[in-house]
Amino acid sequence: MNRRAFLRTVGVTGAAVGASLGSQTGTGHPLPEGNDRTPISETPSGDDPIGFLALSAAYETVTSPDGHTAYVATGDGVAVVDLVTPTRPRLLTRISDLLGDTEPGPINRIQDLAVSGSRLLVAGPAHPADGAHGLVVFDVSDRQAPTQVGAAQVETTIHNCDFDGRHAYLTGGGRDGNPLLVVDTRTGREVGTWRLTDADERWADVPATLRPLHDVWVQGDRAYLAYWDAGTWVLDVSDPTAPERLARVRGRSPDELTAVEDPGTERSEPPGNDHFVTVDETAGLLGVGAESWDLDGDDSGGPSGLALYDIDDLSAPTHLATIEPPPTTDPTPGGVLTTAHNFELVDGRCYSAWYNGGVRVHDISDPSEPREIAAWRDGDDTAFWTAQRASDCFVATSTNAVGGADVQPGLYTFPDPASVETPTATATPTDGSGERSASGAAGDGFGVLGTLSALGLSAWYARRRDDRSR
Numbered sequence: 281m282n283r284r285a286f287l288r289t290v291g292v293t294g295a296a297v298g299a300s301l302g303s304q305t306g307t308g309h310p311l312p313e314g315n316d317r318t319p320i321s322e323t324p325s326g327d328d329p330i331g332f333l334a335l336s337a338a339y340e341t342v343t344s345p346d347g348h349t350a351y352v353a354t355g356d357g358v359a360v361v362d363l364v365t366p367t368r369p370r371l372l373t374r375i376s377d378l379l380g381d382t383e384p385g386p387i388n389r390i391q392d393l394a395v396s397g398s399r400l401l402v403a404g405p406a407h408p409a410d411g412a413h414g415l416v417v418f419d420v421s422d423r424q425a426p427t428q429v430g431a432a433q434v435e436t437t438i439h440n441c442d443f444d445g446r447h448a449y450l451t452g453g454g455r456d457g458n459p460l461l462v463v464d465t466r467t468g469r470e471v472g473t474w475r476l477t478d479a480d481e482r483w484a485d486v487p488a489t490l491r492p493l494h495d496v497w498v499q500g501d502r503a504y505l506a507y508w509d510a511g512t513w514v515l516d517v518s519d520p521t522a523p524e525r526l527a528r529v530r531g532r533s534p535d536e537l538t539a540v541e542d543p544g545t546e547r548s549e550p551p552g553n554d555h556f557v558t559v560d561e562t563a564g565l566l567g568v569g570a571e572s573w574d575l576d577g578d579d580s581g582g583p584s585g586l587a588l589y590d591i592d593d594l595s596a597p598t599h600l601a602t603i604e605p606p607p608t609t610d611p612t613p614g615g616v617l618t619t620a621h622n623f624e625l626v627d628g629r630c631y632s633a634w635y636n637g638g639v640r641v642h643d644i645s646d647p648s649e650p651r652e653i654a655a656w657r658d659g660d661d662t663a664f665w666t667a668q669r670a671s672d673c674f675v676a677t678s679t680n681a682v683g684g685a686d687v688q689p690g691l692y693t694f695p696d697p698a699s700v701e702t703p704t705a706t707a708t709p710t711d712g713s714g715e716r717s718a719s720g721a722a723g724d725g726f727g728v729l730g731t732l733s734a735l736g737l738s739a740w741y742a743r744r745r746d747d748r749s750r
Contacts (some may be wrong), residue, residue, distance in 0.1 A: 281548060287534060296688055327654060328675065328694075328695075329693060329694050330693050331367045331368055331369050332369070332458075332690055334689070334690040335689050336354060336355075336689065337355040337356070337679070337680070337681070338352050338665065338677040339391040339392070339665055340352075340392045340393060340440075340677070341352040341353070341666050341675060341676075341677045342389060342393060342394060342706070343670045343675065344420070344423070345395075346671060347363065347670040347672075349361065349362060349423050350363055351395060351420075352677055352691055353391050353393050353731045354374075355388070356386075357374060357375045357376035357378060358374070358376075358402055359371060360373045360375065360420070360423055360426065363671060363673065363675065366672050366693045367693070369675075369691055372424050373424055373426070375402070375418065375426055378390070378402060378431075379412035379416060379433065380437070382412045382433065384410070385411055387402075387404045387412050387414065387416075387644070389404055389409045390405065390406070391404065391439070392404070392406065392438070394443055395420075395443070396445040396709065397445055398419060399417055399420070399429070399443065399614035401415060401416075401441060401443035401448055402415065402709050403441040403450060404437075404438055406437065406439045407453075408454070409438055413433060413434055413437060414438075415431065415432055415438070415448050415450070415572045416430070417443075417448075417465045424639060428457055430466065431468065431547075432448075432633070434461065435455075436454050438450045438451060438453065438455050439453050442497055443465075443498070446464065446465060447464055447471070448463045448657050449462055450462075450463060450496070451492075452493065453497055457483075458475065458476070458507075459493065460473065460515070460523065461473055462520045462523065464520075472513055474523040476507060482534040482538070485538045487538075489543045490509040490540065490546060490547050490552075491510040491537070492507070493505055494506045494508055494554070494555050494556070495556045496557075498564060499563055502514055502517065503523065504558070504566065506555055506556055506557040506568065507531065508553060509531065509552030509554070511528055511529065512528070512529040512531065513525065513527070513529070513747070514529065514591070514594060516697060522717070525593065527591075527597065529566060529598055530554070530589075530597070530599075531552070531554065532551070544575075548572060548573050548575045548581065549573065549580060549581035550570065550582055552570050553572045553577060554570055555570055555571035555621050556568075556620070556621065556623065558624065559625065560625065561625075561626060563591075565588060565589070565590065565600075565644070567588055567623060567630065569587075569620035569621065570584035570587070572619055573611055573612060574612050575613065576612075577679055583605040583617065583620070583634075584620055585602045585605045587601075588602070588603070588647045588650065590603050600648040601648050601650055603640075605619055605620060605637060606655075616636045616659050618637030618659075619635060619637075620634060621633045622667070624646065624668050626669055627698060628644055629641055629642065629643060629697075630637045630642040630650065632667055633664035633666045633667045633677075635663045636657070636662070636682075636683065637657055638656050638659070638661070638662065638664060638678045639664050639674075639692075639694065640652060640654065640667075641654040641655070641667075641674070649729075653697045654695075654697045656694065661683075661686055662678040663681075663683030664677065664692075665679045665682075669696060670696075672696055673695060674693075675691055676694065677689075677691055678690060720726075
């Protein structure tokens, strides 16, 4: 079976989006044995995907704290996906028509979202679009019936966002100075801002295309900002109403960027292009992903990789290593894009997505020497937006926003190399929310499914190890 035919036939397309919360569900399909997608490196984990759920569109994905649920941004809303059985990701419900009761609503072009405990933040549009601009917060304690608990409109595009459970941190596209916006989701009011000119007025002279705030990551009392060619910045947000600069990790000076003669080319090619930023759970290791291309096809440009920094001492950030991008035969826009996109740093692992370059997992227990332990790519039919660890697997969303018409958008599940050596044989019963049941009794049957899932995945791991030993 060829790869394109496989993608067209194996998945069940996500349910049609309704005017409000939908109750439709779909069932994902496991990938068949012997399919012609092959890992780009033979590793002990077994790299092939183990499940797939087709969706109408797919962008950023985040996973619930217990790893049993994935929330996928779908342009017009969110798909809520059950991961209890990793080989069969299952659509639980769709959230759509965000701010649909407003005069310009609903929100379109939703590409980012964030989760904090039992609260889900959804924001947009990522780019200029008709409809409302703003955010909505949902209580997802019952993941099959999310409940809206907050909303706000803002006069800006929101390419990316993060959430601490109360305050939403938004990229203020279209606002003067490309600021970070802080919105109190309980009151719906904008309570804080920060922009580069708060650090140095000379940034006002730099072409705006070279200094957009592309992404924000918030952890504890710090916010980490990816300001493209202006670099990566760290703020103190212990008081969200008054963010303060703590450090600048990397980037060129305002004088150097002001002197750039061709900002359009400069913003598309290295150096610079700080696109996505995150930290590990200790907040001592920072990852910066740069997104770039070879704009003119003259070998002067990307793709770019993923840089790791020791930021235990913010007064002296130290570059430790760079994870280089996968190879490409055509690094121009519209070619075979293998530049870094979104990723996660957790438990000594880096789970990363590289568009047509596939997904990769690196052991970063020694971050000065990242070691690839799993990788998979199918550049013809996939373009991965992000990779995130879940409970018994890791997940990645493939998007046709970059990959084109040959890409079926959807959510893939992969074996987690961190779990392969000691697969779980049992599962703690859960209630319908995916959270652990206080009594230990199964709620709506997910506890039973979880046990079957673990047993099935253990058998799958064992079969893979046996196959590889032959």
